[in-house]
Amino acid sequence: MSLAAPQVRCQEVPNVRQHLTALLVLPLLVLPAACATPDASAAPQPPTATSTPDPEQSYWPGQDEVLAAATVIDDHANARWSHVHAGVALDLPGQAVDVHRIPTPGFDAEIRSLVPSMKLRFVDANYSAVTIKGWAERIFEDRPYWQRRGVVIHGLVPEMGEYVEVEVAHPKRDAPLIKAHYSHMRLIVRQGWPAVDLTDG
Incomplete structure (x- = not known):
């Protein structure tokens, strides 16, 4: 089970600027435990060494x-x-x-x-984490440049050691422009949508 890095939305500036390997991968593994029932007495106990692993277990x-x-x-x-x-x-x-x-x-x-x-x-891998991180940061910082040209970047998704996925509103139209501008980067341009604020009632 190889965990991919989660999606990085453009408005989440701290996430884009964090280390894009362990800092993005490791927290996924403790998330199920944190989302378990708040009642400690009802929380599942760690399985014994002889128990059969459950795909949905948190430990x-x-x-x-x-x-x-x-x-x-x-x-x-x-x-x-x-x-x-x-x-x-x-x-x-x-x-x-x-x-x-x-x-x-x-x-x-x-x-x-x-x-x-x-x-x-x-x-x-083809590229180091430093390289992938640098690419994501550069694209993030270039958002005003793209906005002036009508290109809306909704998100950046780093793929460990391989490429950065760029989520845009119009991938068929914008992919040639983006790839030409960043010809030294390995990018995949795909359909994206604005982030949904789940805290907004």
């Missing part, structure tokens, strides 16, 4: 260890290998961490040495 055996390993890996890779590190994704049922990176000599062995007891899967 998995070994979850804390997987989360801890992913944090160690992401922090270390960002500090020492930011030019090749693309991010981490978690497989809680499989008790494993997927490490996305541009294949580089020495990286895999060093990461394995950090968490020798954790199951790791290395996934080839």
